[in-house]
Amino acid sequence: EKETNIRFLGKRDNIRDLLAMADVFIYPSYYREGIPRGILEALSMGLPIITTDMPGCRLTTAEGENGYLISPRSSDEIGQAAMRMIHGSNLAEMGMKSRKLAENRFKDTLIYSQISALYAE
Secondary structure, three states: OOOOOOOOOOOOOOHHHHHHHOOOEEEOOOOOOOOOHHHHHHHHOOOOEEEEOOOOHHHHOOEOOOEEEEOOOOHHHHHHHHHHHHHHOOHHHHHHHHHHHHHHHOOHHHHHHHHHHHHHO
């Protein structure tokens, strides 16, 4: 409540609008999960990513290319990765690489064709 840079927005339906206002997408999950939908949406919007080096999450981020991977449960590493982005990274270039990754690896038509091929086997 005392922090002025963080606001809880509650349930929202305008995720695209919120992502469009962001400079970086940070997803510090420490669960073993599939590829998180939130990261896929951020990639599609061309955002650099900071996420944990966990299954699923690590598939979305090429270290130093479109973002940074951090250790699970490490708030220090979140801060360090954010500072690297602020001071040493070209956010626009990282964002373009995120968008290309979304198009080349996670495009829905590509995923659907891979699923179809699996069923055909």
